[in-house]
Amino acid sequence: xxxxxxxxxxxxxxxxxxxxxxxxxxxxxxxxxxxxxxxxxxxxxxxxxxxxxxxxxxxxxxxxxxxxxxxxxxxxxxxxxxxxxxxxxxxxxxxxxxxxxxxxxxxxxxxxxxxxxxxxxxxxxxxxxxxxxxxxxxxxxxxxxxxxxxxxxxxxxxxxxxxxxxxxxxxxxxxxxxxxxxxxxxxxxxxxxxxxxxxxxxxxxxxxxxxxxxxxxxxx
Amino acid sequence: xxxxxxxxxxxxxxxxxxxxxxxxxxxxxxxxxxxxxxxxxxxxxxxxxxxxxxxxxxxxxxxxxxxxxxxxxxxxxxxxxxxxxxxxxxxxxxxxxxxxxxxxxxxxxxxxxxxxxxxxxxxxxxxxxxxxxxxxxxxxxxxxxxxxxxxxxxxxxxxxxxxxxxxxxxxxxxxxxxxxxxxxxxxxxxxxxxxxxxxxxxxxxxxxxxxxxxxxxxxx
Numbered sequence: 001x002x003x004x005x006x007x008x009x010x011x012x013x014x015x016x017x018x019x020x021x022x023x024x025x026x027x028x029x030x031x032x033x034x035x036x037x038x039x040x041x042x043x044x045x046x047x048x049x050x051x052x053x054x055x056x057x058x059x060x061x062x063x064x065x066x067x068x069x070x071x072x073x074x075x076x077x078x079x080x081x082x083x084x085x086x087x088x089x090x091x092x093x094x095x096x097x098x099x100x101x102x103x104x105x106x107x108x109x110x111x112x113x114x115x116x117x118x119x120x121x122x123x124x125x126x127x128x129x130x131x132x133x134x135x136x137x138x139x140x141x142x143x144x145x146x147x148x149x150x151x152x153x154x155x156x157x158x159x160x161x162x163x164x165x166x167x168x169x170x171x172x173x174x175x176x177x178x179x180x181x182x183x184x185x186x187x188x189x190x191x192x193x194x195x196x197x198x199x200x201x202x203x204x205x206x207x208x209x210x211x212x213x214x215x216x217x218x219x220x
Numbered sequence: 221x222x223x224x225x226x227x228x229x230x231x232x233x234x235x236x237x238x239x240x241x242x243x244x245x246x247x248x249x250x251x252x253x254x255x256x257x258x259x260x261x262x263x264x265x266x267x268x269x270x271x272x273x274x275x276x277x278x279x280x281x282x283x284x285x286x287x288x289x290x291x292x293x294x295x296x297x298x299x300x301x302x303x304x305x306x307x308x309x310x311x312x313x314x315x316x317x318x319x320x321x322x323x324x325x326x327x328x329x330x331x332x333x334x335x336x337x338x339x340x341x342x343x344x345x346x347x348x349x350x351x352x353x354x355x356x357x358x359x360x361x362x363x364x365x366x367x368x369x370x371x372x373x374x375x376x377x378x379x380x381x382x383x384x385x386x387x388x389x390x391x392x393x394x395x396x397x398x399x400x401x402x403x404x405x406x407x408x409x410x411x412x413x414x415x416x417x418x419x420x421x422x423x424x425x426x427x428x429x430x431x432x433x434x435x436x437x438x439x440x
Contacts, residue, residue, distance in 0.1 A: 019328055021241040097331050104327045106388040108239055111317050120388045153385070153394055154401040158374075161381030165373070168326040168340045174373055181374040185405040192408065 054119035076134035274339035296354035
């Protein structure tokens with residue numbers, strides 16, 4: 001790992017664990033095992049490190065989250081829930097701590113650092129773009145004119161709002177219940193399509209087979 | 221205003237504008253126009269001020285947000301959207317800055333301050349409780365067995381996740397689209413009730429009259 005990447009990885013980890021403001025440059029140097037001369041060779045200071053961290057998240061999203069979700073299933077709707085399950089796994093492993101690194105930085109830094117805000121936005125836009133593409137690929141299962149961008153935005157809203165409550169309550173329940181409600185909404189939407197289309201299956205055994213088995217909508 | 225309240229109001233404002241970590245005790249004293257002796261008479265330090273701020277939000281919620289939403293309409297479902305509209309108004313006034321003070325503190329402080337987390341949780345629980353009560357009061361319009369707690373949780377998830385994106389993108393669109401999708405979900409749910417029940421009306425002219433006018437579901 002080169003020095004620049006060591007610094008970015010250490011900064012990303014610390015910003016995620018402690019927040020941007022609470023992290024000192026000295027801690028980043030210690031975590032990265034790099035001296036300050038090397039840091040200032042690459043970065044003018046902590047704000048430029050934050051820039052680099054957000055660009056790094058943007059670059060890593062396809063390999064670290066999108067590809068694993070896509071590897072789970074061919075079904076675009078189920079890919080959405082596979083992505084959400086990756087965030088859940090993260091919360092499970094950490095005892096409901098830390099949450100979404102981009103979401104945290106969104107709330108902590110976007111007002112104070114105007115140059116940082118577009119980088120947070122770019123991360124959200126990319127995330128929504130993948131989800132929208134997955135949902136649109138299943139377009140035939142949704143009512144005509146369904147707004148997949150809006151749906152994809154709701155998926156991100158559900159992930160971020162759910163993770164926030166899961167952190168605050170130290171329980172996976174708020175995230176799980178929010179995701180279950182989102183699934184119920186998508187099931188109702190797909191159920192409205194009519195023509196015998198049943199709500200999406202939760203099993204992935206025959207992802208490309210016609211979906212005929214009805215599953216009673218959840219939460220009733 | 222007594223000194224303690226002056227300090228809490230100033231701290232709440234600064235934590236909302238800048239975040240907890242980025243706010244210094246000196247700034248709180250200056251904003252409150254109080255000397256440090258008075259502060260330490262009431263609070264041992266910044267963390268105890270944060271405690272007081274969260275207790276204050278908890279105490280103020282009924283008068284500052286719940287009552288105004290209830291004054292808007294008798295319709296429990298519309299009260300939910302009236303509450304969401306109050307948050308939207310806040311974002312509109314501030315140019316999409318600051319967001320939800322509790323949500324910000326949830327992400328910034330719950331991992332680092334174990335004694336603070338239950339106070340954040342209490343704020344979320346109270347908020348959800350009011351929304352659940354409003355929705356349950358309209359129970360006859362929803363399918364039998366609808367989980368109103370889960371729905372109320374989704375409402376908070378939508379508010380927090382939507383506000384986060386609205387801050388990051390400096391646009392009301394993500395919040396508006398998330399809320400529109402939430403409304404569409406509730407409309408679909410109420411539509412499933414059958415027996416001629418149409419989706420909820422958005423106008424409030426006859427809140428207690430039977431709802432017969434159909435309105436085409438949004439977002440199709």
